[in-house]
Structures are given as C-alpha cells and as structure tokens.
Amino acid sequence: MTAGAALAGGVFLLLLLAGFWIPFAVAVGALLMLWEYGGWNAFRAIGFVSWGSLNSFTLTAIPLFLLMAEILLRSGVGARAYRGLGRATGRLPGGLLQTNIAGCALFAAINGSSVATAATIGTVALPEMRSRGYDTRMAAGSVAAGGTLGILIPPSIAMIVYATFTETSVSHLFAAGILPGLLMTGLFMAFIAWRAIRHPGVVPVARPDGTGLGTMVADLLPFLLLIGLVLGSIYGGVATPTEAAAMGVLGAFALALLFGRCDATVIGESLAATVRTTASILFIVLAAALLSYCLGVTGIGRALTEWVVGLGLPRLAFLLAVTALYLVLGCIIDSLAMIVITVPLLHPVLLAYGVDPVWFGVVLVILIEMGQITPPFGINLFVIQSIGGGRFEEVAAGTAPYVALMGVMILLLIAFPGLALWIPRAL
Amino acid sequence: MRLVNGAATMLAAIAILAMAGITAAEVIARSFFDTSFEIADELGGYLLVAAVFLGLGPALAGGAMLRVEMIEQRLPGALRRVLDLLFHILALGTSCIALWWIWVHVGSTWRRETVSATWLETPLWLPQAAMPIGTVLLIATLLVGLLRRLGGRGR
Numbered sequence: 001m002t003a004g005a006a007l008a009g010g011v012f013l014l015l016l017l018a019g020f021w022i023p024f025a026v027a028v029g030a031l032l033m034l035w036e037y038g039g040w041n042a043f044r045a046i047g048f049v050s051w052g053s054l055n056s057f058t059l060t061a062i063p064l065f066l067l068m069a070e071i072l073l074r075s076g077v078g079a080r081a082y083r084g085l086g087r088a089t090g091r092l093p094g095g096l097l098q099t100n101i102a103g104c105a106l107f108a109a110i111n112g113s114s115v116a117t118a119a120t121i122g123t124v125a126l127p128e129m130r131s132r133g134y135d136t137r138m139a140a141g142s143v144a145a146g147g148t149l150g151i152l153i154p155p156s157i158a159m160i161v162y163a164t165f166t167e168t169s170v171s172h173l174f175a176a177g178i179l180p181g182l183l184m185t186g187l188f189m190a191f192i193a194w195r196a197i198r199h200p201g202v203v204p205v206a207r208p209d210g211t212g213l214g215t216m217v218a219d220l221l222p223f224l225l226l227i228g229l230v231l232g233s234i235y236g237g238v239a240t241p242t243e244a245a246a247m248g249v250l251g252a253f254a255l256a257l258l259f260g261r262c263d264a265t266v267i268g269e270s271l272a273a274t275v276r277t278t279a280s281i282l283f284i285v286l287a288a289a290l291l292s293y294c295l296g297v298t299g300i301g302r303a304l305t306e307w308v309v310g311l312g313l314p315r316l317a318f319l320l321a322v323t324a325l326y327l328v329l330g331c332i333i334d335s336l337a338m339i340v341i342t343v344p345l346l347h348p349v350l351l352a353y354g355v356d357p358v359w360f361g362v363v364l365v366i367l368i369e370m371g372q373i374t375p376p377f378g379i380n381l382f383v384i385q386s387i388g389g390g391r392f393e394e395v396a397a398g399t400a401p402y403v404a405l406m407g408v409m410i411l412l413l414i415a416f417p418g419l420a421l422w423i424p425r426a427l
Numbered sequence: 428m429r430l431v432n433g434a435a436t437m438l439a440a441i442a443i444l445a446m447a448g449i450t451a452a453e454v455i456a457r458s459f460f461d462t463s464f465e466i467a468d469e470l471g472g473y474l475l476v477a478a479v480f481l482g483l484g485p486a487l488a489g490g491a492m493l494r495v496e497m498i499e500q501r502l503p504g505a506l507r508r509v510l511d512l513l514f515h516i517l518a519l520g521t522s523c524i525a526l527w528w529i530w531v532h533v534g535s536t537w538r539r540e541t542v543s544a545t546w547l548e549t550p551l552w553l554p555q556a557a558m559p560i561g562t563v564l565l566i567a568t569l570l571v572g573l574l575r576r577l578g579g580r581g582r
Contacts, residue, residue, distance in 0.1 A: 015517075016495055017495060017498050018498065018499060018510055019494050019495055019496055019498065019499030019510065019514070020494065020514050020517070020518075021487075021492045021493070021494050021514070021518065022492075022493045022494055022495070023492065023493075024514075024517065024518045024521055027521050027525075028517065028521055031521065031524065043524060043527075043528050044528055044531065044532075045528075046524070046525050046528040046529060046532075047528045047529050047531055047532025047533070048532055050525070050529055050532075050558055051476065051532065051555055051558065054472075054475055054476045054479055055472040055473065055475070055476050055554075056472055056475065057467075057468040057469075057471045057472050059475055060446055060450070060471040060472065060474070060475045063443045063446065063475070063478060064443070064446065064447055064450070067443060067447065233454070238454070238458055239454050242450060242471065243450050243451075243453065243454045243467075245447075245450075246446070246447045246448075246449075246450035246451040246454065247451055247454055249447040249451070250447070250451050271436075271440035271443065271444070272436050272440065272485075274440070274443060275436050275439040275440050275443065275478065275481075275482045275485060275486075276436075276482060276485055276486045276489045276491035277486075277491060278439075278443070278478060278479060278482055279439070279478075279479050279480075279481075279482025279483050279485065279486035279491070280482075280486045280491045280492050280493055282475070282479040283479065283483060283486070283492070284493065286479070333495060334493050334495070336493075337493060
C-alpha cells in the first residue's frame with residue numbers, strides 16, 4: 001500500500017510541476033490511490049464526494065464575497081475609496097506608500113483574496129506614484145505585500161476553505177485574523193515610515209492636494225459602512241458569514257449605483273469573472289475533498305500521522321518544520337491549492353500535537369501569504385508586474401523586506417498565541 | 428463552443444445571483460419580520476453545485492483554471508506542445524471517469540427517488556442533474572481544445 005501511495009504521490013507532483021491543471025493533478029493522484037485500494041468500483045466515491053463536498057452553505061460564501069469585490073472593483077467605487085484614503089494617510093512619512101498599505105487593509109475588509117486586493121490598489125496606485133516620482137521598487141513592493149493582507153483580514157476565502165477541511169468555525173477564524181491583520185498593517189506602515197525618515201530620497205515630498213475633510217469623508221464613508229454591514233452582522237451574531245456575504249453583494253450593488261459605474265457591462269463582466277473564479281477555486285476544493293476521502297478510507301492519512309508523531313519532535317521543532325515546509329511549497333504552488341492539498345494531511349498531526357486549529361489557520365494564512373510574494377512563483381509579484389509595477393526583479397526586491405516582517409509576525413504568534421485567539425474566545 | 432460556454436456562464440451567473448437574493452431575503456425576513464423561509468441553506472448548496480459545474484467549461488476556456496506555470500514556461504516549445512496534448516488527453520480521461528460515476532450516483536438518486544431531509548423534500552436528482560451536464564460541457568471544451576491542437580491550430 002505504501003508503495004502505491006508513494007507512486008501516486010510521485011505522479012501527482014510530476015504532473016503538478018509540469019503545469020497540469022491543479023485540480024486535475026490532484027484528482028489523478030487521488031484516483032491512483034483509490035485504484036490501488038479497490039479498483040474500478042472504488043471510483044464510486046467520485047459521485048457522492050462531488051455532491052457532498054459542494055452542496056455546502058458555508059462554501060456558498062465564496063462566490064458571494066467574490067461577486068461583492070468584483071462589483072466594487074469594476075464600478076470604480078474601490079478607486080474612489082483609495083483616493084479618499086490618500087487624503088488621510090498621504091501626509092505620513094512615506095506618503096502614498098502608507099496609503100497603499102492602509103488601502104490594502106481597507107480593501108481586505110471587503111474581499112477575501114490577496115490577488116484581487118493587490119490588483120485593485122495597484123491599478124489605482126502605481127500610475128499615480130510613477131507620475132509623482134516614487135521609487136519603483138518601494139511602490140511595487142508596498143502594493144504586492146499589502147495585498148497579502150487580503151486573506152488575513154476577514155473576510156477571507158482561504159479561511160473559508162480551511163474551515164471546511166478542518167471543521168472549524170468560519171466566524172472564529174475570521175475573528176482570529178483581525179488582530180494579527182491589524183498588527184501586520186501596523187508593522188508594514190512603521191517599516192515604511194522608518195525607511196522614509198532614514199532615506200528621504202526614496203519618497204518625494206508630500207504634495208497636499210488641497211481638498212478638505214469633507215471630500216475625504218464622502219469618499220470613504222460608503223465603503224466603511226459596507227465593511228461595517230458585512231463584518232458587523234457576522235460578529236453581532238445576526239448572520240452567518242454566507243448571509244453577511246449576500247448582504248454585502250446587495251450593499252455593493254447599492255454603492256455601485258450611487259457612487260460608481262453600474263451598467264450592463266460592469267455587471268456582466270463582474271458576474272462572468274465571478275463564475276470563472278468560483279469554478280476554478282471550487283474545482284480544486286472538490287478534487288481535494290476526493291483526496292481527503294481517499295486518505296481516510298485507505299488509511300494512508302493515519303499511517304502518515306503515526307509516522308510523523310513517531311518521530312517524537314518537540315512541539316516547537318514540529319511547528320518550525322511545518323513553517324519551513326510551507327515556505328518551500330509556497331515558492332511553487334498557488335496558495336489555495338496548497339491549503340487543500342496539505343491541510344487534510346496535516347490536520348490530524350496538528351491535533352495530535354495539541355495545536356489549536358483556529359490559531360494554526362491564522363499562521364497558515366500568513367505562511368501562504370509569504371509564498372504569494374516570494375519568487376519564483378509568488379502570484380502577487382506577477383500581478384503587480386503585469387499591471388505596470390516595473391520588472392519582476394524590481395517587484396521582488398521591493399517586496400523582500402515585507403517577507404521578513406511576516407516572519408516576525410509568525411514568531412510573535414508562536415510566542416503569544418493569544419494574539420489570534422483572544423477575540424474568537426471573547427465572542 | 429464559445430456560444431455554449433457563454434450560455435453556461437449566464438446560467439451559472441443566474442445561480443449565483445439567486446444565491447445572493449435568497450440568502451439576503453432570508454436575513455432580512457429574519458431580522459426585520461421575525462420569520463424564516465428555512466430554505467436558504469438548502470437552496471444555496473444546490474445553486475452552488477450548479478454554478479460550479481456549469482462554470483467548469485467556461486473556466487477552462489477562459490484560462491482561469493489554476494496551474495503551476497513556472498517550470499512549463501521555461502521548456503522548449505516542442506516539449507510544451509507535447510505536454511499540452513498529453514494534459515488534454517489525461518484531463519479528458521479523468522473527466523470521462525468522473526462523468527460515468529457521477530452518472531451512476533445521480534441515476535441511483537433518480538431510481539430510489541431520494542428526497543432531501545427538509546420540509547421542501549426536494550427530489551435530489553433535480554439539483555444533482557447539474558453535475559453530469561456541467562461535466563459533459565467540460566468534456567466538450569477539452570475535446571474541442573484537443574482537436575484544435577491536433578489540427579495544428581495551437582493556442
């Protein structure tokens with residue numbers, strides 16, 4: 001059995017690295033294991049796993065949060081909020097670099113994807129910063145890194161997916177992400193301020209644009225209200241994350257109608273993009289559910305858990321080993337794929353080590369974010385490069401310091417687990 | 428094929444909008460009128476299955492399906508074309524196996540007249556029918572892609 005599993009694992013890795021579509025690669029690996037276990041009839045699982053894994057109200061939150069963000073993005077409401085924020089934070093040392101981080105944090109609170117966050121803020125920020133003479137590397141780095149706040153600050157698609165594979169509460173995970181998310185925003189902004197004060201050359205002198213408090217509030221307020229509606233209804237106990245997402249979609253439509261472009265093109269494109277992204281994300285979830293089923297039924301998952309526990313690593317050494325594993329994986333594999341492939345394997349081991357799954361969810365999200373801004377595969381780097389953030393090497397160099405800051409954040413979480421667990425426990 | 432996938436996108440989009448509408452209506456009914464339809468959870472799941480399966484073909488055609496491109500991009504052109512062909516064939520095989528067993532599953536729900544354990548008592552084959560339909564669409568998209576590549580009109 002072990003030989004069969006090793007073969008399946010090898011074929012899977014080979015296909016994955018050669019560029020096969022990730023969900024198909026996962027499915028082929030799972031089918032090979034099932035074949036070894038019970039032949040053609042074992043494939044029966046495809047039928048009920050397909051239905052059982054996707055017929056889920058929790059996962060329904062994913063297309064809804066995606067749609068909400070798409071509408072805000074394409075209607076121009078997001079860009080307007082960014083400009084409003086620029087008036088508030090543009091005077092801090094670091095100027096628009098600070099605006100980028102704050103903007104990403106703000107946008108993260110209405111969408112659950114770090115690519116979308118980086119792309120939204122980047123599209124507005126980068127041309128503006130170039131015309132004002134900001135250093136290309138600093139500008140690109142701040143957007144690429146700020147984007148990673150997208151999946152740490154709730155709502156977060158990565159957390160919804162993690163929750164379905166670990167049977168943890170989405171609300172608790174969302175709550176656990178708040179404090180680390182804000183802390184990381186603070187770390188990023190403090191770093192930029194320090195850079196700007198030490199090397200005044202990298203940031204041009206702030207240029208007040210003469211508009212007052214009124215415009216700023218008018219630009220920001222609708223956005224803040226929407227965030228309040230979505231997150232408030234989750235934490236106030238009025239709605240589940242899925243229901244809050246549905247309210248968020250209504251709210252996004254309202255904002256687009258009132259303050260942005262809301263015609264057939266905007267709505268049609270938002271919907272089409274949502275359909276494609278939903279299918280591609282949930283197809284991976286489906287394939288991973290099949291893998292997870294077959295790890296369970298074949299006993300491979302348990303064997304692996306026993307093997308790892310049998311190594312007798314101390315808890316801290318184990319956590320550091322997991323961290324190292326994700327950093328390596330993150331360089332090659334996409335973030336969501338990484339969650340769904342590794343979590344079914346790791347979850348039982350973590351439980352055996354007495355690791356809190358909610359706490360680990362937050363750490364995992366930060367680890368994955370590090371992967372998203374680490375070359376060679378860091379997806380945020382490609383996104384920023386493709387929307388005009390300079391050469392790939394420049395973006396990667398500009399992002400490097402933030403990777404180190406995230407490492408600091410992980411060490412903080414290991415030392416003080418309460419950072420993540422305090423809010424969910426208080427709920 | 429583009430037309431078919433366009434239609435599928437539209438249906439999936441309608442499913443997502445319906446999801447948003449039903450769920451939002453449920454929240455509003457519960458918070459302001461103190462009643463509940465008690466169907467949002469159930470229908471949301473069905474609509475999600477439909478949206479995902481109908482979206483598979485469009486996602487593939489639109490290049491939205493995730494893959495690791497880092498190594499593939501550095502390979503010589505001839506090898507990439509061979510790999511691309513191989514991937515289409517392998518994905519086709521996997522999808523056909525999936526279609527067969529999804530068909531078996533839906534067929535058994537149909538024959539046994541399984542209904543959901545809610546007051547709606549939905550005959551489960553109805554929402555499940557989206558699965559084989561979506562898979563057929565995915566297979567068709569893969570097949571068209573494969574034929575186009577065999578005919579020398581690469582990507």
